[in-house]
Amino acid sequence: MSLKAAYTEDAPAALGPYSQAIVANGFAFVSGQIPMNPKTGEIVEGGIKEQTRQSLANLGAVLKAAGSDFSKVVKTTVFLKDMNNFVPMNEVYAEIFGDARPARAAVEVARLPKDVMVEIECVAVAGAHL
Numbered sequence: 301m302s303l304k305a306a307y308t309e310d311a312p313a314a315l316g317p318y319s320q321a322i323v324a325n326g327f328a329f330v331s332g333q334i335p336m337n338p339k340t341g342e343i344v345e346g347g348i349k350e351q352t353r354q355s356l357a358n359l360g361a362v363l364k365a366a367g368s369d370f371s372k373v374v375k376t377t378v379f380l381k382d383m384n385n386f387v388p389m390n391e392v393y394a395e396i397f398g399d400a401r402p403a404r405a406a407v408e409v410a411r412l413p414k415d416v417m418v419e420i421e422c423v424a425v426a427g428a429h430l
Contacts, residue, residue, distance in 0.1 A: 301325055306426075310361035312336040315413055320362045328366035328426035332379065332419040333358035334412065348385040348417050352392040355420045360396075367427020373402040379419040383408040389418060 306321040311333060314320060321330040335344045335351035336358070344354040363369050380389060386406060402422070412419050 306362060306366035308361050308365035310338055310365075311358040312338045312341070321366045323366050323426045326426060327374075328363060328368050328422075328424045330359060330362050330366065330422045330424065332377075332421040333362065334414060334416045334419050336414065336416075343414055343416055348388045349392050351417045352389045352420075353396075355416075355418050356392065356396045359420055359422060363422070363424055366424070368424040370397055371400045372425040373397070373400060373422045374424060375403045376405075376420060376422040378404065378406040379409045379412060379421075380406060381409065381412055381415075381417045385417060 301324060304323045305319040306323055306328065308320065311320055314331065318331055321328050333355045335354035336342065337344055337354065338358065338361070344350050360370060363373070378389065378393070380386060389406075
């Protein structure tokens with residue numbers, strides 16, 4: 301089995317000793333993406349909708365680097381700082397995923413990196429070009 305790291309400058313660099321994604325056996329395991337603007341390194345302004353949109357944009361950029369896209373995602377995990385944000389997060393999530401309906405878990409957590417409101421990770425079918 302080969303393991304290959306996927307990396308893109310179109311998503312924030314890892315904040316610690318991990319990869320943006322690892323491709324193994326035809327799957328991309330994408331690390332949690334927070335609502336950080338990859339160009340400025342700043343957390344996007346606004347509420348849960350803006351933060352969800354940026355987290356998903358970052359996720360999409362890493363998926364692309366791994367030879368995948370939202371239509372190939374099989375599982376996501378959404379970490380929310382406040383479960384009261386579930387409905388507005390879900391509205392943006394549905395816009396981005398469209399008809400693709402991967403399996404998902406959504407959980408409330410005590411704290412997230414940089415004190416953001418949302419972090420999203422996924423597993424997707426990946427391309428073999430890496």
